[in-house]
Amino acid sequence: MAPKIPLPNAELTALGTPDTRSLAPEMADAARRYFRESGHLDEVDVVTTELVRIRNARHQTCFL
Amino acid sequence: MTWLTELPAGETDWERLRALFPSSIDAFDDIQRAAWTRFDPVVLELCRLRMATLLRFGGGLALRSDQARAAGLDEEKIAALASWPTSPLFSAAERACLALAEQFLMDANGVSDELVGDVLKHYSGEECYRLVTALSAFERLQRGCLTLGLTESPESAWLSE
Numbered sequence: 001m002a003p004k005i006p007l008p009n010a011e012l013t014a015l016g017t018p019d020t021r022s023l024a025p026e027m028a029d030a031a032r033r034y035f036r037e038s039g040h041l042d043e044v045d046v047v048t049t050e051l052v053r054i055r056n057a058r059h060q061t062c063f064l
Numbered sequence: 065m066t067w068l069t070e071l072p073a074g075e076t077d078w079e080r081l082r083a084l085f086p087s088s089i090d091a092f093d094d095i096q097r098a099a100w101t102r103f104d105p106v107v108l109e110l111c112r113l114r115m116a117t118l119l120r121f122g123g124g125l126a127l128r129s130d131q132a133r134a135a136g137l138d139e140e141k142i143a144a145l146a147s148w149p150t151s152p153l154f155s156a157a158e159r160a161c162l163a164l165a166e167q168f169l170m171d172a173n174g175v176s177d178e179l180v181g182d183v184l185k186h187y188s189g190e191e192c193y194r195l196v197t198a199l200s201a202f203e204r205l206q207r208g209c210l211t212l213g214l215t216e217s218p219e220s221a222w223l224s225e
Contacts, residue, residue: 004175004177004180004181005180005184005189005192005193006189007189008190020193023189023190023193023194024098024102024190024193024194024197026098026101027095027098027099027194027197027201029094029098030091030094030095030097030098031095033087033091033094034088034091034092034094034095036091037085037087037088037090037091038088038091060172060173061173
């Protein structure tokens with residue numbers, strides 16, 4: 001899949017996706033903090049969390 | 065009123081959620097605030113309201129962005145939002161962004177090169193990226209509130225800043 005917008009650099013994230021942090025750094029910082037904090041929530045067990053994540057990825061046809 | 069039970073005390077359901085998950089909700093709010101920086105607030109508000117209409121998120125529809133109002137967005141244009149493809153009140157740039165917002169909301173897999181290309185006729189790649197991240201933030205908040213049964217939108221905290 002080719003990016004639909006010009007990218008600022010050829011850097012990739014650990015997931016192999018384009019590193020777009022420099023395009024909206026304040027948003028990237030907030031999002032990183034949100035996912036880090038949400039990852040600490042352990043009310044839902046990890047198996048259920050992963051099943052929901054994969055189901056959602058399939059629903060969105062996201063193969064990353 | 066949310067269907068969530070046994071939440072801590074707070075003035076609103078959002079604040080009661082914050083009391084339960086303070087760092088997570090604070091970071092979530094920061095995402096929403098960041099979405100309103102460095103992009104045309106009128107376009108963002110049109111997209112936010114259009115998404116709220118399509119999702120039937122009354123809590124968000126009842127609010128208005130002060131930034132957008134100060135930049136010239138009036139109620140006449142908001143009232144015409146459903147007819148954005150044909151209404152003369154909307155510019156080509158606004159139409160391109162609204163088309164992208166609707167497709168993003170309904171089925172992100174259907175966001176085509178043409179839809180993004182239309183936005184890129186009016187905005188830089190960086191601006192287009194900012195628009196998409198804002199759309200993502202709006203969608204996350206609106207669907208989240210609807211799922212949790214939050215009838216009062218927390219957006220009032222940052223739309224009136």
